[in-house]
Amino acid sequence: MNVKTEVKQIGLYINGKYVPSSSHRTFEVKNPATQGVIALVSEATEEDVNQACLAAREAFENGPWRTMSVAERCEKLRRMAEIILERKEEIAGLDAIDVGKPYHSTVQHEVPRAAHNIHFFADFVQMQGGETYPMEENFVNYTRYEPVGVAALITPWNVPFMLTTWKLGPCLAAGNTAVIKPAEMTPLSVSLLGEIAKEAGIPDGVVNVVHGLGSVVGTALTEHPAVDLVSFTGSTATGKRIMKNGADTLKKVSFELGGKAANIIFEDADLDKAIPGSIHAAFMNSGQVCLAGSRILVQRSIFAEFLERFTKAAMELKVGDPQNIDTKMGPLVSEQHYQKVTSYLEIAKEEKAKLICGGKRPELPEYLQKGYYLEPTVYVQENPKSRICQEEIFGPVVTLIPFDTEEEAIQIANDTEYGLNGVVWTENLQRAHRMSHSVRAGTIWVNCWFVRDLRAPFGGFKKSGVGREGGHHSLEFFTEAKNICIALK
Template sequence: MKRLANFINGQYQAPVGGAYLPVFEPAKGAVYAEAPDSDEQDVALAMAAAKAAQPQWAGTSIDERYRILHNIALGIEKRAEELAAAESRDNGKPVWLAQEVDIPRASANFRFFAQAITQFASQAHDNGPGGFNYTLRGPLGVVVCISPWNLPLYLFSWKIAPALAAGNAVVAKPSEVTPLTAYLLGEICQEAGLPPGVLNILHGYGHRLGTALTSHPQVKAISFTGSTRTGAEIARVAAPLFKKLSLELGGKNPNLIFADCDYDKMLRTTVRSSFANQGQICLCGSRIFVEASLYDQFKADFVEKVKALKVGAPTAADTKVGAVVSQAHYEKILSYIQLAQEEGGRILCGGAPVQLDGEYANGWYIAPTVIEGLAHDCRTNQEEIFGPVVTIMPFETEEEVLQYANSTEYGLAATIWTQKLDRAHKLARELEAGIVWINTWLKRDLRTPFGGVKNSGVGREGGFEALRFFTEPKNVCLDFE
C-alpha cells in the first residue's frame, strides 16, 4: 500500500493529525494507496511556509522565474512515462491518452507561462505636457489553487504555473480522488530548484481541507475548477472576505451539426468530442443537434462508430474507453441513463455497465451510450452527467437549434459544423458560451481566454488573462506641472 504525503516548505510531511484517506484504482475498483486527510493544522503549516517564502520569490528576477518554471517543464517531460502510468492508475483513463494529452499538456503549461511572464507588459498613459500614468502589476501574495479529478496534472499545472510565474506563493489542493501526479510534482519542483515554501501541496477532502483553504484570512485569491455546486459554496465563503475568484465550473455543451458540414471530419471528431476521457472532460459535447435532413444518416453512422469503441483496461493499447473515476460517479452516470429512459429516451447503444475479466472484473466501466427521443428541456438534457453519455436530436432551423443550445443554465463551450461562414460567425456570436469551435473541437491555443458564462463560471484562465488574475494593478500618476 503506497502512502502519500503533503509537500510543505519543500519537504514531504505526514499529516499532523495522522489521518489518511483511501485512494482507489478505478480500473480495478480497489484501494491501492493512502493520501493525507489534511485539516486546519496542515493548512497552518502550509500557509506559514508560503507567507515566509513569498516576498523573496516575488523579488526573484523574471529570468530566474523563467529558468525554474522551464526546469519544471523539463522535469515533467523526463518523467513522462511514469506520470502517464500514475495518471491512468488514479483516473481510469487509457495510458496512451495520458501519454498523448495529459502529461505533454502539463509540461506545456509550465513552459508557456515561463515564457509568458517574460512578455507580460504593463500600460502607460501619456497626459501630454502635464505628466503621465503608468501601471505596476505585482503578485497578490499567497493564493490557493484547487483542481479536479478529470485531467489531474493537466489542470493542476494550468493553475499553478501562472500563479508562480506572477510571483505568488501557492498552496494547492488536487482532487482527493486523483492525488498521485500532484504528489510526484513535488519531487520535480525540488529538482528544478523551486525555493522551499513557494509551492505547497496538500491532500484531503474538499469539505474539510478545501473549506479551510478558501476561508483562510491570508489567502488573497482562489482559482478553482470543479462542479458548479462546489464553486457556489466557495463563492459564498470567499466573497464576503473580498478574495479574488476564478471559477471554472460545469458544462452541458451543445454540438450543432448542419447538413453542409465536412461529413467525414465531423463524424470522426464528434465521436472523439463525445467520449474522450470517458466523456469526463468539461468541454465534451454531450448534446448533439443534427439538421433534420442529415439526422438519419448521422444516427446510423455515429452509432456504428460508437459501438466499435473498445471498452477495456487502461493499460491496453487498443482501449478507447477506460474506467470512470469512482464508484460514486459510476452510479451517478447509470442513474442518469435510467432517468433518460424514464423521460422517454431510447437507448441506441450502450446504456449498461461493462464487466471485464480477471484483475479488472471489479472496475467501473460503462459502455459509451447514445440516446435519442428526448425533449431539449428534460433533465437529461439540462443537467451535467459528465460521463460517456450523449443525446442526439434533430432540428429544422438555425433559430430552433440556437434555442435548444442556449436552453441550459451552463455556457462553457459549443461546437458548430457548417461550411457557411456567415452562419458560423452569426451563431458563434449568439451562442451563450465562453468558447466556440467551428469545424473542430478541443483545438487549444494557450494564449486565448478560457472560461464560461452563466453557471459555467466566473473569470477567465489562459494567456495574459491568467497573469492578470494573479497580479494586482497599481496606477502611478506623475504630474509635471
C-alpha cells in the same frame, strides 16, 4: 506499459518537504479499473492547511520568489517544464491508474501539454510590458503588474496533473506562491509537483500540496486569511460554496465550472470529420470532461444517416484496461460517480428517451469485473428540456436531438443554465459566424473540438464560470495592477 501496483504512501508537501498529517490519518485511493488500493494518502487537518498557508505566506513576504528578476523566475519554471517531460512516463502512469484513463493518450498528449502550460507562461510573462500615460501638466503615469500573494489552486479529478499546471504556470510566473488541493480521488500525480518545483530550484514554501476532503481541507483553505485568491475548476455547486467561504476575506476568484455543450451538426457538415470529432467530444476520458459535447443537435434532413454512422463508431470504441494500447475508454472514476452517471439511465427511461446503444456494463476480463465500467451510451431525445439534455451527467452518455432550422438550433443550444463551450459543424462560412455569435458560451469550436491556444481566453457564460484564464487574462487574475504617477518638475 506496466505500472506497478504496490500501495504508495503519499504525504502532504509543506515548505519543501513531505510530511504526514498532524493527525496521522490517511485515506485510500483505489484504481477505478480494478478497485485495488493503490495509495494511502495523508489526510490534512485544518492545522495542516494552516501550516501550508503560513509557509506560502512566509515564502511570499520574505522569500526571494516575489522579488527575484522575472528572467530568473521564468528560467526556473522552464526547468520545471523540462523535469515534467523527463518524468512523463511516471506521471502518465499515475494518472492512468488513478483516474482510469488510457495511459497512451495521457503520455502522448496530457503530460506534454502540462509541461507546455508551465513553459508557455514562463515565456509569456517575460514578454509583458505596462502602460505609460504622459500628462500635459508635467506628470507621467506608468503601470506595474505585481503578484497578489498566496493562491489556493483547487483542481478536479478528471485531468488532475494537466489542469493543475494550467493554474500553477501563470500563478508562479507572476510571482505568487501556491497551496494546491487536488481532488481526493486522484491525488497521485499532483503530489509530485512540490518535489518537481524544488528540483527546478524554486524556493521552499512556494509550492505546497495538501490532500483531503473538500468539506474540511477545501473549506479551511478557502476561508484562510493568508490566502488572497482562489482558482477553482469543478462543479457549479462547489463553486458557489467557495465563493461564500471567501467572501469574508474578499478573495479574488476564478472559476471554471460545469458544462452541457451543444454539438451542432448541420446538413452541409462534412460527416467524415464531424462524426469522429463528435465521438471524441462525447467519449474522451469516458465523457468525464467539462467540455464534452454531450448534447448533439442534428439537422433532421441528415439525422438518420448521422445516427447510424455515429452509433457504429461509438460501438467500435474499445472499452477496457487503461494500460492496453488499444483501449479508447476506461472506467468511471469511482463507485459514487458511477452511481450518479448510471442513475441517468433510469431517468432516461422515465423521460421516454430512445436507447440506441450502450446503457450497460461491457463484457470484460475477470480482473476488471470490479471496475466501474459503462459502455458508450447513445440516446435519441426529441424533448431538449428533458433532464438528460439539461443536466451535466459527466459520463459516456450522450443525447441526439433533431432540429429543423438554424433558429431552432440556437434556441435549443442556449436553453440551458450552462455556457462553457459549443461546437458547430458546417461548411457554410456565414452560418459558422452567425452560430458562433449567437450561441452563448465562452468558447465555440467550428469544425473542430478541444483545440486550445494558451493565449486565448477560457471560461464560461452563466453558471459555467466566473472570470477568464489564458494569456493576459490569467496574468490579470494573478497580478495586481499598480499605477505610479511621477511629477517631472
